[in-house]
Amino acid sequence: MHGFDVRVGPISYRIGSAWAAPIVALRRLYAGYPAPDEGIATVTARIGPPRPWRRWVRPQVAIEGDHSLPDTVPMAFDHALLAIEMAMNMQVALGECRHLLIHASAVERGGKALIMPGDSGSGKSTLAALLAERGWRLLADEFVMIDLATGRVIPFPRAISLKNSAIAEAEARIADPARFGPHLSATPKGELRHLRPNAEAIARMDEPAEPALILFPSYGFEPASDGVSRSELFMRLTEGSTNYIALGEPAFDHVLRIAGTIPAARFAYPDTDSGIAIVEQFCAEAGL
Amino acid sequence: MRDARALAAALADPVSTLGLAPDGWTSLLAIARAERLDGSLAYRLADMPLPAPVARALEDARARAEFGRTQALWEVEMARRALAPLGIAPILLKGSAFAFAGLPAAIGRVVGDLDVLLPRDRLDEAEAALLAAGFEWAKDDDYSQAYYRRWMHELPPLVHRDRGGMIDVHHSILPLTARRRPDAAALIEDSVEIAPGLRILSPADMIVHAATHLFADGDLAGGLRNLWDVDRLLRLFTATPDFWTRLGARARRHQMVEPVALALRLADRLFATPVEPRLAGHDRMRDTLFVRRLLARDGWGRATRPFNRLGFYVRSHWMRMPPLMLARHLWIKARAK
Numbered sequence: 001m002h003g004f005d006v007r008v009g010p011i012s013y014r015i016g017s018a019w020a021a022p023i024v025a026l027r028r029l030y031a032g033y034p035a036p037d038e039g040i041a042t043v044t045a046r047i048g049p050p051r052p053w054r055r056w057v058r059p060q061v062a063i064e065g066d067h068s069l070p071d072t073v074p075m076a077f078d079h080a081l082l083a084i085e086m087a088m089n090m091q092v093a094l095g096e097c098r099h100l101l102i103h104a105s106a107v108e109r110g111g112k113a114l115i116m117p118g119d120s121g122s123g124k125s126t127l128a129a130l131l132a133e134r135g136w137r138l139l140a141d142e143f144v145m146i147d148l149a150t151g152r153v154i155p156f157p158r159a160i161s162l163k164n165s166a167i168a169e170a171e172a173r174i175a176d177p178a179r180f181g182p183h184l185s186a187t188p189k190g191e192l193r194h195l196r197p198n199a200e201a202i203a204r205m206d207e208p209a210e211p212a213l214i215l216f217p218s219y220g221f222e223p224a225s226d227g228v229s230r231s232e233l234f235m236r237l238t239e240g241s242t243n244y245i246a247l248g249e250p251a252f253d254h255v256l257r258i259a260g261t262i263p264a265a266r267f268a269y270p271d272t273d274s275g276i277a278i279v280e281q282f283c284a285e286a287g288l
Numbered sequence: 289m290r291d292a293r294a295l296a297a298a299l300a301d302p303v304s305t306l307g308l309a310p311d312g313w314t315s316l317l318a319i320a321r322a323e324r325l326d327g328s329l330a331y332r333l334a335d336m337p338l339p340a341p342v343a344r345a346l347e348d349a350r351a352r353a354e355f356g357r358t359q360a361l362w363e364v365e366m367a368r369r370a371l372a373p374l375g376i377a378p379i380l381l382k383g384s385a386f387a388f389a390g391l392p393a394a395i396g397r398v399v400g401d402l403d404v405l406l407p408r409d410r411l412d413e414a415e416a417a418l419l420a421a422g423f424e425w426a427k428d429d430d431y432s433q434a435y436y437r438r439w440m441h442e443l444p445p446l447v448h449r450d451r452g453g454m455i456d457v458h459h460s461i462l463p464l465t466a467r468r469r470p471d472a473a474a475l476i477e478d479s480v481e482i483a484p485g486l487r488i489l490s491p492a493d494m495i496v497h498a499a500t501h502l503f504a505d506g507d508l509a510g511g512l513r514n515l516w517d518v519d520r521l522l523r524l525f526t527a528t529p530d531f532w533t534r535l536g537a538r539a540r541r542h543q544m545v546e547p548v549a550l551a552l553r554l555a556d557r558l559f560a561t562p563v564e565p566r567l568a569g570h571d572r573m574r575d576t577l578f579v580r581r582l583l584a585r586d587g588w589g590r591a592t593r594p595f596n597r598l599g600f601y602v603r604s605h606w607m608r609m610p611p612l613m614l615a616r617h618l619w620i621k622a623r624a625k
Contacts, residue, residue, distance in 0.1 A: 001588055012341055014314050016588050039310035042345035044318040046588060066321040066589060097351040098344065246355045 004030075005041045009156040009205050010099065010145065011092060012036035015084060016046035018055055022080035029081070029159050029181045029194055032202050043095065045087035050074040063087045067094035079187045081194065085161060092143055092156075093242040099145035099154055100251045103240035106144045106153055107136040112212035112288045113153040114279070115144055117240050120189075123219030126166040127275055129195055133173060134276070138201040139209060148250045151257060152208040157201040159194040167193045169272050213286045214264040215279060221268035223278065228266055234259035289315040289587035292512060296583065298329060299516060300559040302336050313342050315587030320349075322589035323512045327353030327396030353396045360387050360399035363453045364486065367402060370421035372485045374413050378404035379479045381458065381497065385488040386517070393520035397513075401445070401454040405489075407476055408459035415443055415457065423448050423455060431620055439465050439609070461500050461542075465609040468504060470496070470542035478538075491525040492538040499551035500544055503578075507597070507604040511582045512558075518551050519559040532564040539567070554578055 001016045002023040013036075017023045036042075043066060049055040050062040059077035065087050075083045093101065104117035105128035114136075118124040125141050132138035138157050145154040159181065162170050171180070174195070181194035196202075216228065216236070228236075237255050238244045244251045263286050269275035294316055297304040308316065320326040330346035330353070338346070364384050371378055380388055383399035406414050423446035427433070436444040441460040447453070460472040475497075478490040489497060495518065502514045525531050539548040552568035553575055555561035581600050584593040591597065605614055 014318075036310075037341050038339050040339055040341040041314045042317055042341050044314065044321075044589060046590075048590070052594075064590075066318055095348065095352075097348040246352065248355065248358075 001046070005036050005039075006030050007034045007036045008158045009140075010154055011043055011096075011156065012041045013088060013091075014041035014044045015088065016044065016048075017080070017084065018048040019059070019077070019080065022047065022061075022084055025081050025182060026084055028178075029196055031178075031196070032199065034205075043091045045084065045091050047080060047083045047087055063090060065091050067091055069094070075188070079184055081181060082161075082184055082187050082189070082192055085159070085194070088158065089142060096145070096243055097247065099147055100247060100254055101241050101243050102144040102146065102237055103142065103242070104144045105141045106139040106209075107131045108139050108153075108155075108209040109136050109283070109288055111209055113139055113209035114283060114288060115153070115211060115214045116217055117144075117214065117236060118217050121163075121219065123166070123217050123269070123272075123275060125160050125162065126169060126219075126272060127217055127279060129160045129162065129166075129170055130173060130272060130276060131279065132198060132201060137204060138197045146211070146254055146258075147208065148247065148254065150208070151211070151254055153211055154208050155201070155205045157197045157205055159196055161189075162193050162195055164190045167191060170195055211258060211262055212288055213283060214258075214262055215282055216264070216266035217275060217279075218266070218268045219275065221270065223267070223269055223274055225265055225267035225278065225282075228264040230259050233264045289319065291580075291583040291592070292319050292323060292585040293583055295319045295323065295325065295329070295585075296512065296558045299325065299332055300519070302333050305333065305336060305338075310339075311587075313339065317342070317345055318587065318589035319585045322585055322591075324398045324510065325513055325516060327356070327398060328513075328516060329396070331396040350396065353398065356398050357387050357394070359453070360384050360402070363402045363451070363455070364388055366421070366448075366451070366453070367404060367418075367455060368485050370417050371414055374410070374417055376406060376410050376414055377481070377485045377487050378406055378414075379476065379487040379489060380482070381405055381461075381489070382501070382517075385482075385494070388486065389482050389488050391521065392524055393517045395520075397517075401456050403456045403458060405458045405461070405472075405475060405479075408472065411443065411457065411459055415446075418446055418455065418457070422450060426454065429624070431624070435617070439463055439613075461497050462504055463608050465613060466504065466607060468543040468547075470500065470544060474538075474541055490538075491521070491528070491531065492534040493542075494521060495525070495535055495551070496538050496542050496544050496548060499539075499547040500542075502551055503547040504544070504607055507601040508578070508581050515551070515555055515558060515582065518555045519561040522552075522555065522561050522563065526562055532567060535564075536567050550575070550578065554582070558582065 002020045004015045004023050006013050045065040047061045050060055054060045060074040061080050061083040062074045063072050063083050063086050104115050105124040106113050106115045107128050116124040140156045141160040143156055145156050147154050179196040184192040267278050320329045326349040330349040381403035384402050386394035426445040426447045433444055441458055441463050443457040446455050461470050475493050479487040482488050498518045539545045549569045552563040556563045581596050586592050
């Protein structure tokens with residue numbers, strides 16, 4: 001078993017692979033991240049062959065780890081890096097109990113966090129990745145963690161997965177090729193390329209931020225925006241959370257507080273530049 | 289770590305974790321999660337001086353266990369409500385029984401499905417009531433339905449359409465095709481009322497059932513967890529005078545003398561459980577095979593020892609049914625895939 005230990009925000013991973021190459025790619029992608037505190041990784045994510053011979057003959061990768069879901073479909077070996085990322089996400093989605101998880105991306109400026117929930121393809125990752133190159137700090141992609149004690153956003157700046165047209169957008173704006181992972185083509189999620197967050201996001205991964213604004217983006221439409229009612233916000237935050245029910249009352253209290261006090265809106269945008277302009281305008285109005 | 293021995297040691301004797309290196313802790317956590325004993329481990333190590341990351345991880349495990357307990361108790365309540373109008377008091381088995389009765393085996397333990405035992409002549413009414421209460425069959429192909437109803441010791445498993453909780457309704461604790469014939473009527477007759485409309489097995493029968501579950505009714509998947517139940521239960525029950533005499537009598541009555549003896553020997557070997565030597569008997573050569581199977585996990589939490597596992601898988605089916613029936617059953621299952 002080839003292994004790599006890394007800490008991303010509050011999660012200390014031990015990542016394992018039956019093959020060497022995916023771990024080499026992962027080390028490169030996570031260069032500059034810290035090692036686990038006290039050298040103890042507490043979360044294991046791994047990939048391995050679904051059947052012993054699949055290690056060599058037409059290799060396939062299965063997503064495994066401390067927590068797993070039945071009936072996850074094995075993936076092509078070429079997509080091993082995506083499989084590792086999915087294994088890492090699965091551990092958080094199924095195992096995390098100290099923080100409320102919200103399916104969203106988040107960036108910070110002046111100690112205030114902008115949270116962007118949205119379905120796959122809404123552009124939340126792309127917007128967060130590009131805002132993080134323009135004076136914002138990346139807090140999270142995919143999972144926003146709300147600390148159950150303080151209600152603040154705890155950074156979880158894992159590698160961002162850019163999909164399809166977002167790849168070229170990011171490549172055009174980010175000069176350093178070392179921050180990109182390999183091109184993965186024809187994955188179950190389409191074209192895919194990982195992006196390592198910038199040095200600031202990694203260096204400040206233990207600095208929480210105060211939730212201040214929630215925006216629901218949707219990519220590919222003429223510019224438009226609309227308010228989101230308190231009740232809808234509550235409902236959408238809970239349905240996008242993998243551990244809301246398991247956490248019980250503290251999770252309810254936090255979602256209620258967020259939905260009751262933090263401004264929220266939805267907006268549509270046709271391309272990234274106008275998306276960023278709309279976000280900046282919302283932020284100016286909300287005082288971020 | 290080569291196998292799950294460190295986990296067994298940590299559960300039996302928390303002080304054994306004092307010498308663990310950082311990667312030893314990582315492996316211990318992975319193995320405990322793979323065996324679904326992380327909640328039990330978390331409570332066992334609660335008073336130990338732990339490295340901060342481990343303490344945080346075990347805090348998570350306790351939170352998950354607490355949520356699981358709440359859910360399990362709710363499923364019990366739902367079953368009670370469904371069956372109470374018929375005057376049927378289900379006998380809770382395994383995890384749900386431990387949780388409801390507040391037994392030490394429940395501390396940190398995961399509870400999977402809700403298992404209940406009912407008199408066989410009330411099965412049809414109970415099934416109708418559960419279906420009316422929102423349960424549906426998890427397997428509804430004709431072969432599975434007929435197979436369960438004709439040969440098994442339980443109804444085809446039912447899953448609740450809204451809650452997703454599963455209920456296994458037993459009328460005995462071994463399939464009707466198995467060579468051993470536990471006395472289901474005696475299990476029911478000796479059961480104890482734990483709350484209005486809810487019962488649990490008597491202490492001795494609970495141990496017999498744990499041993500049945502371990503060795504006669506499966507391929508030892510989750511075996512370490514089941515053996516840990518035996519340890520926790522025995523440490524409580526042995527405080528009662530004449531418990532061992534009763535256990536011996538019940539094991540004979542249910543034709544389960546050897547499986548009970550084996551459970552006692554293995555619990556003694558892995559968890560230093562106090563056992564009665566006359567019931568446990570002498571160590572046998574093949575005990576080692578069972579120990580190797582129970583501990584077959586590597587430091588990454590992966591299943592190891594495939595041939596040993598396969599042997600126990602074949603054995604589980606061999607014990608369940610006669611050879612011709614087994615051949616037919618495996619043929620139909622293979623074609624259905």
